[in-house]
Amino acid sequence: MGYTILEKQELIPGQTTMMVIDAPQIAAKARPGNFVMLRASERGERIPLTIADRDSARGTITIVFLVVGKTTAELAALNQGGEILDVCGPLGRPTHIENSGTVVCVGGGTGIAAMHHIAKGHAEAGNRVIAVVGARSRNLLLFCTELSAFCPELRVATDDGSAGHKGFVTEVLKDILDSGETIAEVVAIGPVPMMEAVSRVTLPYGVKTTVSLNSIMVDGVGMCGACRCTVDGKTLFACVDGPEFDGHAVDYAELKARLWQFREQEQGAMERFSKECRCDG
Amino acid sequence: MAEMKTKRKIRPRVAMPAQDALARAGNFNEVALGYSREQALVEAERCLQCKTPTCQAGCPVEIDIKGFITALCDDDLAKAYDILRQTNSLPAVCGRVCPQEHQCEGACVLGRKHEPVAIGRLERYVADAFMRQTGDTPDACRAATDLDACIPSRPERRVACIGSGPASLTVAGYLAGRGISVDVYEALHEPGGVLVYGIPEFRLPKAVVAHEVDGLKALGVTFRCNWVGGKTITIDDLFDQGYGAVFVGVGAGLPRFLGIAGENLVGVFSANEYLTRINLGRAYDHLNHDTPAYHARRTVVIGAGNVAMDAARTALRMGSSEVSVVYRRSEAEMPARREEIEHAVEEGVRLRCLCGPLSFHGDNQGCLKGLTVQKMALGEPDASGRCSPVCLDGQTEQIPCDMAVIAVGTRPNPILIEATPDLGLNKWGYVQTDPDTGETSIPNVFAGGDIVTGSATVISAMGAGRRAAQEIARRLL
Numbered sequence: 061m062g063y064t065i066l067e068k069q070e071l072i073p074g075q076t077t078m079m080v081i082d083a084p085q086i087a088a089k090a091r092p093g094n095f096v097m098l099r100a101s102e103r104g105e106r107i108p109l110t111i112a113d114r115d116s117a118r119g120t121i122t123i124v125f126l127v128v129g130k131t132t133a134e135l136a137a138l139n140q141g142g143e144i145l146d147v148c149g150p151l152g153r154p155t156h157i158e159n160s161g162t163v164v165c166v167g168g169g170t171g172i173a174a175m176h177h178i179a180k181g182h183a184e185a186g187n188r189v190i191a192v193v194g195a196r197s198r199n200l201l202l203f204c205t206e207l208s209a210f211c212p213e214l215r216v217a218t219d220d221g222s223a224g225h226k227g228f229v230t231e232v233l234k235d236i237l238d239s240g241e242t243i244a245e246v247v248a249i250g251p252v253p254m255m256e257a258v259s260r261v262t263l264p265y266g267v268k269t270t271v272s273l274n275s276i277m278v279d280g281v282g283m284c285g286a287c288r289c290t291v292d293g294k295t296l297f298a299c300v301d302g303p304e305f306d307g308h309a310v311d312y313a314e315l316k317a318r319l320w321q322f323r324e325q326e327q328g329a330m331e332r333f334s335k336e337c338r339c340d341g
Numbered sequence: 342m343a344e345m346k347t348k349r350k351i352r353p354r355v356a357m358p359a360q361d362a363l364a365r366a367g368n369f370n371e372v373a374l375g376y377s378r379e380q381a382l383v384e385a386e387r388c389l390q391c392k393t394p395t396c397q398a399g400c401p402v403e404i405d406i407k408g409f410i411t412a413l414c415d416d417d418l419a420k421a422y423d424i425l426r427q428t429n430s431l432p433a434v435c436g437r438v439c440p441q442e443h444q445c446e447g448a449c450v451l452g453r454k455h456e457p458v459a460i461g462r463l464e465r466y467v468a469d470a471f472m473r474q475t476g477d478t479p480d481a482c483r484a485a486t487d488l489d490a491c492i493p494s495r496p497e498r499r500v501a502c503i504g505s506g507p508a509s510l511t512v513a514g515y516l517a518g519r520g521i522s523v524d525v526y527e528a529l530h531e532p533g534g535v536l537v538y539g540i541p542e543f544r545l546p547k548a549v550v551a552h553e554v555d556g557l558k559a560l561g562v563t564f565r566c567n568w569v570g571g572k573t574i575t576i577d578d579l580f581d582q583g584y585g586a587v588f589v590g591v592g593a594g595l596p597r598f599l600g601i602a603g604e605n606l607v608g609v610f611s612a613n614e615y616l617t618r619i620n621l622g623r624a625y626d627h628l629n630h631d632t633p634a635y636h637a638r639r640t641v642v643i644g645a646g647n648v649a650m651d652a653a654r655t656a657l658r659m660g661s662s663e664v665s666v667v668y669r670r671s672e673a674e675m676p677a678r679r680e681e682i683e684h685a686v687e688e689g690v691r692l693r694c695l696c697g698p699l700s701f702h703g704d705n706q707g708c709l710k711g712l713t714v715q716k717m718a719l720g721e722p723d724a725s726g727r728c729s730p731v732c733l734d735g736q737t738e739q740i741p742c743d744m745a746v747i748a749v750g751t752r753p754n755p756i757l758i759e760a761t762p763d764l765g766l767n768k769w770g771y772v773q774t775d776p777d778t779g780e781t782s783i784p785n786v787f788a789g790g791d792i793v794t795g796s797a798t799v800i801s802a803m804g805a806g807r808r809a810a811q812e813i814a815r816r817l818l
Contacts (some may be wrong), residue, residue: 068655085573099530100777105622105631130631146530148567229747278632279527280623281569282754284614285596288605297595300755314605317707321607325633332628 062143063098066120071202073211074277076170077136078112079113079144084119086111086149090182093155093304096121096278099146100134105329107131107279110303111150112248114289118275121149122200124173151280152303155270160244162188164236165211166258168227168250169195172202173273175249183210186243187213187312190295192214194229194254199224230257237265248307255300259307269307271300278320290314354456362422362687369542369625370630372684372729373437374464381458381466385413388458391450399448400540401804402428406445406460408772422471425464431515431547431803433472436465438540440647440678448579465577467662472552473815479783493519494561499815501584503570503757504671506534507799508590508790511552513814517560519814524780526568529621534592534757535791539613541651543658546622562571572761576786586813589764589772589788590806593796594754598747599643603701608709612644612652612748637744639663643698643714645675646796650682652746653690664690665740666765669697669717669730697730699737701745711741757792768804771795779809787813 067080086096095110114120125132138144155178163182166177172193184188191207194217201216201223201295208214214284215232225232229250235244245268249257255271262269275287275298292309296302358374361364365372376384378447405424411689412421425432441461443449446605449457498521502509505527515521530535533550558564568574570591579587596611612614615634623631640656642649656664666685668675671694675682686692697716703709716736723729753770765773765782772781772788779787789805791797 085568089573103623103630113521146567148528148530148569149572151569226746233755268477277613278617279529281572282594283538283592283596283757284617285598285611286614288598290605295598314707318605322633323637325627325636328627329631329633 062145063147065138065140065142065144066272068138068140071124074127074202075239076124076202078122078124078173079135079138080120080122081144081147082119083121083147084179085114086120086147087119090114090116090121091154092157092178093152095148095152095280095303096123096147096149097151097277099147100131100138101145104134104145105120105279106133106280108151108274108280108299110272111179112173112177113180113206114177114293114322117246117274121147124170126170129326130333131334146270148280150216150311152299153301155247155304155314157185159186161176162190162243164190164192164233164246166233166246166248166254167194168202168229168248169200169249169256170202171272172207175247176203176206178247178249178272179207179209183265184249188212188221192217192232194218194232194250196220202209209279211337218249227253228263230256233258234261237267243267246307247271252312252319255307255310256312258308263308267290270304271307271310272303273305273315274319275299275315276305276321289318343701344649351451351455352383353460354387354459354685357459357462357683362689364686365441365543366654366688369652369658369710371546372543375469376462376466378466379542380471380472381413381463382416382785384459385410387451389413389451392680395448396445396458399445401444401798401800402443402807404428404464405460409467409738410458410460410463413463417688418467418470418474421467425467428807429464430511430552430807431799432464433468434507434553435546435800435803436461436468437545437549438798440798442679443496444800453770459525488651491518491560496522500580500586500588500813500817501522501755502588502590503576504528504534504592504788504790504792505554506530506589506590506592506802506814507536508802508806508809509588511536511555511586511803512559512590512787512789512810513557513562515810516808516814517557517562521814521817522563523560524563524565526570526574527564527566528569528591530566531621532564532566535578535782538617539648539651541616541620541655542625543654544651547648552701569756571757576757576764576783580785585817586787587783588779588809588813589786590790590802591754591757591792592793593751594756595752596641596747597747597750597752601698601700603703603709604747606701606703606709607707608637608703608743609701609745609747610635612642612648612746615652615656615746616648621658621707625655625658630771633660635744636744637661639738639742640665640744640746641742642650642666642667642746642748643712645670645677645682646748647677647681648796649746649748650677650685650690652748655689656744656746657688657690661744665693665739666690667693667696667698667712669695670727671695671719695730696738696740697732702728709745712738712745713737714740714800732744753792753795768794774805778804778807778812779811785816
């Protein structure tokens with residue numbers, strides 16, 4: 061009944077996993093920017109994950125996730141040939157993509173995977189895509205080979221300087237903005253502080269900036285309002301109005317506070333899961 | 342004395358056995374326990390068997406109420422059940438959640454001078470007792486339709502329902518018994534719609550809903566969960582796949598908020614979110630399920646409809662020590678069912694009437710700390726016929742709380758509507774339909790339930806489903 065995992069690859073051992081999932085009905089409709097809601101098991105929680113890639117001919121979608129809690133730990137414990145109980149999508153409004161010139165796609169951490177699908181969409185639409193990827197260290201970078209396939213420029217920033225620029229993606233981005241090339245749009249996906257910082261950098265340049273919000277969601281289909289965020293002073297819903305919004309208009313402080321709402325309960329679920337795993341194993 | 346002889350003596354209405362108020366406020370088991378056979382027979386005998394019953398017209402699906410009560414008095418449970426099934430595909434659900442006081446019981450002649458016959462409780466008794474009698478292997482056709490023998494479905498006659506709430510379940514049951522194969526597409530991971538994500542376990546046990554869904558499956562209805570109408574599959578896709586008609590029952594959508602300061606603070610939830618976490622996500626059984634629910638000591642619920650009462654009673658059960666319902670009019674104007682308000686108060690919910698929410702305030706972490714309300718008085722009746730609240734200048738009050746649940750209604754769900762630009766809408770943004778057939782502006786696409794009417798009742802959605810199903814059957818058969 062579930063959705064078969066056709067491929068599983070640990071991109072960063074013990075942290076980040078990629079899965080290619082058999083879901084032809086989702087693959088047929090998925091566009092860059094879409095996400096899925098999934099549930100690993102009968103007792104599990106529904107969580108949103110951005111679609112990192114799709115292959116409509118093969119009928120597959122690709123997801124990439126960092127183990128941050130019970131559901132992602134449970135997912136990571138599944139193996140190739142195994143099944144994810146529920147996968148629902150494609151959800152959210154797809155990325156607005158048109159032939160607009162040069163687009164800078166910035167990805168941080170696991171967000172690089174989500175950014176990959178959007179960058180690919182822009183490249184397919186004929187845009188010149190400059191990819192900027194950042195992580196703490198060289199071994200935590202993702203999708204560099206895939207991005208190189210269609211991005212004429214791939215810039216890297218690491219906190220420790222083990223690859224590319226030593227420092228933040230925002231510093232690399234500023235260099236690009238200062239280079240004089242006309243930038244039609246900047247897309248940023250990653251941790252909230254990174255998206256906030258990117259938006260702060262682009263603001264004085266007046267460059268359109270799009271961020272993808274990873275709000276908490278329950279149903280993901282426009283029913284519960286958990287994912288509401290304030291954009292340009294208005295309450296909008298990431299699941300149906302987003303997940304992409306104007307980076308210059310998002311209330312990031314509110315978003316950060318709302319992302320921590322269930323910290324205690326999530327830790328409790330994770331602790332129980334760890335215990336169960338030890339008992340079983 | 343002479344007068345006493347001519348007047349038939351009317352017994353009082355048989356009270357519904359219920360869990361003790363204090364005990365039940367600490368558990369999620371069903372509150373109303375249901376009549377015993379003896380209690381049902383005594384209550385059924387109260388029916389006057391009017392020559393021209395008025396109760397039937399009060400029912401949105403026009404159940405032959407006199408007929409089923411007569412069969413019950415004759416102790417013919419199967420016949421009573423069959424009569425219910427003739428027009429109502431979900432009697433165990435309706436017997437529990439219909440607002441009977443405004444419908445059949447509101448129209449009961451006995452109610453003019455006495456208490457009306459407890460029609461809803463009898464309906465529930467018949468459905469529950471029949472299910473118990475037939476056990477786990479009910480005759481699929483009998484259990485889900487009004488037909489003695491269902492016509493085997495023919496693969497070339499196919500109908501798709503989008504959404505699996507009460508409207509779609511009604512359509513599926515009606516058509517499946519008449520030789521039409523039905524596929525139900527549900528966006529969530531479990532069928533039942535609002536019956537599963539919205540109405541709490543203590544009012545409508547999920548096992549009752551699952552039983553109804555299983556009955557439809559036994560009839561050959563297919564449920565495809567995780568299929569989002571307008572995303573995974575569009576109406577055009579469905580016709581391309583050979584469906585002869587599509588029924589749209591996607592239900593209510595995004596919650597309405599109040600538009601006041603502090604509404605996005607941590608601890609402020611829509612009733613949809615709060616209830617979906619606890620019902621669909623089974624957060625009431627948190628040790629065995631992962632979906633988290635917010636735990637609060639002091640909860641404020643804003644709104645006074647059935648959903649507000651569900652949220653308030655749920656918060657008590659989730660461990661809040663103080664739960665109050667904030668409403669800007671008085672108790673008399675509350676739109677919730679009387680019984681729900683009474684149950685809530687018995688369990689310890691405090692009603693704070695004539696209070697209009699002004700603003701939420703939080704701490705420096707963005708967490709809710711309290712609600713400021715404007716004290717109100719009742720003024721002249723407004724367009725709805727209810728007295729409109731008037732602000733009492735300068736009179737405000739602070740209500741400390743660490744959770745607030747907003748239950749002031751919903752808007753249409755935008756997903757299918759945005760994906761189907763040809764679908765005609767009314768001025769409120771809901772789907773426009775022909776009132777007689779339920780057909781939308783797109784030929785052979787029908788709609789019913791909350792996506793047409795806005796937030797309404799389970800039974801009105803079922804009535805709309807039934808009308809649409811009759812028309813679909815007429816066209817396809």
